[in-house]
Amino acid sequence: MMRRWIGLTIVSSVLLLLFLAFKVIRFQSLYYTYNDMYAFLQLSCSWMDGRPVLYENVWGYDDRIHNNYAMLLWGPLIYVLGAYGAFIVLIGLYLLSYTLLLREMSRRTTGWFAWVALVVLLFGPVWFWFNDHPGFGWHPELTYYPLSVLFVLALFNGRTGWFLLTAALIVLVKEDGALLAGGIHLAYLCVQYVHRANRSVFGILARRRFWLILGGWAVLFVVGMLFLSYKNHAAEPEPRLQQALQVIRDGIYQADFIARNLRLFLNNFLLLLPSILLLVYVLYRTGFRQAGSLLLIYAVAQAALLASNWVQGSHYYGTNPAFDLVSLTWPPRFVLMYAFSVCYVAIVWLVFKDEVVPAPSWQPVALAVGLFAVQLPIVHFARSDFRLDTIFHDTFTYRYDPQKMPLLPDSDVAVVEQLAKTIPARSNVYVFDFLIPFFHKHYNIWPTDKQWERADVAIIPNDDFQKLSDRLPRVMKQPYRAVRLNTYTIYVTPAYETYLKQALP
Incomplete structure (x- = not known):
């Protein structure tokens, strides 16, 4: 037993x-x-x-x-x-x-019941x-x-x-x-x-x-x-x-x-x-x-x-x-x-x-x-929303979710990843949806005007199809400047410019 x-x-x-x-x-x-x-x-x-x-x-x-x-x-x-x-x-x-x-x-x-429970229920x-x-x-x-x-x-x-x-x-x-x-x-x-x-x-x-x-x-x-x-x-x-x-x-x-x-x-x-x-x-x-x-x-x-x-x-x-x-x-x-x-x-x-x-x-x-x-x-x-064959195929075939990959060029992703690692933990950021997982240890801000503090960093697609930049004056600390990448524009306050410079190639 x-x-x-x-x-x-x-x-x-x-x-x-x-x-x-x-x-x-x-x-x-x-x-x-x-x-x-x-x-x-x-x-x-x-x-x-x-x-x-x-x-x-x-x-x-x-x-x-x-x-x-x-x-x-x-x-x-x-x-x-x-x-x-x-x-x-x-x-x-x-x-x-x-x-x-x-x-x-x-x-x-x-x-036998434990094995059946394991296979069927657990x-x-x-x-x-x-x-x-x-x-x-x-x-x-x-x-x-x-x-x-x-x-x-x-x-x-x-x-x-x-x-x-x-x-x-x-x-x-x-x-x-x-x-x-x-x-x-x-x-x-x-x-x-x-x-x-x-x-x-x-x-x-x-x-x-x-x-x-x-x-x-x-x-x-x-x-x-x-x-x-x-x-x-x-x-x-x-x-x-x-x-x-x-x-x-x-x-x-x-x-x-x-x-x-x-x-x-x-x-x-x-x-x-x-x-x-x-x-x-x-x-x-x-x-x-x-x-x-x-x-x-x-x-x-x-x-x-x-x-x-x-x-x-x-x-x-x-x-x-x-x-x-x-x-x-x-x-x-x-x-x-x-x-x-x-x-x-x-x-x-x-x-x-x-x-x-x-x-x-x-x-x-x-x-x-x-x-x-x-x-x-x-x-x-x-x-x-659940297709097991697709889940396993996509997860172990592509580096990222294939539906998101058109907005994830390697050059921009490398900068974003490095920035997420460089800025202090618990920083306030305002980031496009697809990039949020990179900032899971930070306080991401959503366009609901419920942020406790304003952001020091924002990352928005250049085409801005979600109109996220319209809310920048309400969610970003002033002043801030923009740095344009291939697919994204990064907005940063003076206090965080050093971190962005470290992340840029």
Whole structure:
């Protein structure tokens, strides 16, 4: 048994480290250029530079929009390593959670389930897609998944300290963390009840403990939302919840809104389908004991998460042309439902392990291969921004994202890279989108007029198709001068001219 666990751990650890290397290559190849990740990098350590807590240059006081307080824990590492620190946090949590989960599975069950879980759930194409997070690269919500696994293990362990720690970490990731943790906790309680009582889950409604736990998590979720609402309306209100509810009220009478959301519901279900099929197989191996109750528990918890995600995603209907990509199946939202799905399968298996009916050895192998393979067309169908063959071909064929290469001549890129290395860390810069990854340790400024300080350096394409230069007087310190390269113009203040001279050939 110990040998089996060590083998599983070695395989998963190697795969995770390879994925970390893949993330680094993608980042250095300029595939992650959307602003969200860089905003989170800034807000994680803004307090270390004398700025307000959770302040960043895209939206300003980000804590008025979300309760992302777990970012403060990762701040020191991100302060030193920039985006690499965020990647290390995510993969580090995966290494810890997977190691402990695989050990628990190997200790409590036969080894085949751990291998199937490894292939289907822990490293399947769906997992790969939302952790690659095309275009963005990283969101703090991605940590929900490994933290949820640790939370499940804390529930089985029965130690109050570990339970409180893992629950707190989930809640601090974002305001909907209480909904996820509460769903997992209640699901664990209900599955345990169904197993011990060998009766319908409805019997748990007569248990006082169920209502206390439900009430506790509900209160925690509501308090978090009220706290967020208070911060939001304290100054410069941005009532996202009210706006989203208004969109839904108007949208239910619009054919386009209904059709697009039905398509998103279908895509969401398809992305969850491999984990659902594995759950059904687990129920089959246990003789479908109380299968109705176990499936009902799953459906009710997922419905709550789906409703929350739907409301949040509806905020972008009519205002974001990429609504279908940033709504229900957007990785920071979908990860909540996937995390619950994986955790629920693990809970049911670990609780009902003694009722497992023996099966031919080929059956788990066929199941793992089939459920892995079916994920590829599912992800391609549900997410138009994800094409696995193209991702690997482009990543290992071109130095940079081929779609960005026309604006990345070697001569200009060499100057930009050297400038990013030369200027002091935490400098304020105003940089064209494609070049932002080079300045991941700095305070990049976006054209939203939310910058805490004005920039000393700006880099804008010569054709300026985004009209970025129109904002220079508002985002740059005065005076500044321009140095024209082949593709870009670099604007620099007198204090930073020395650094530019060092970067120029």
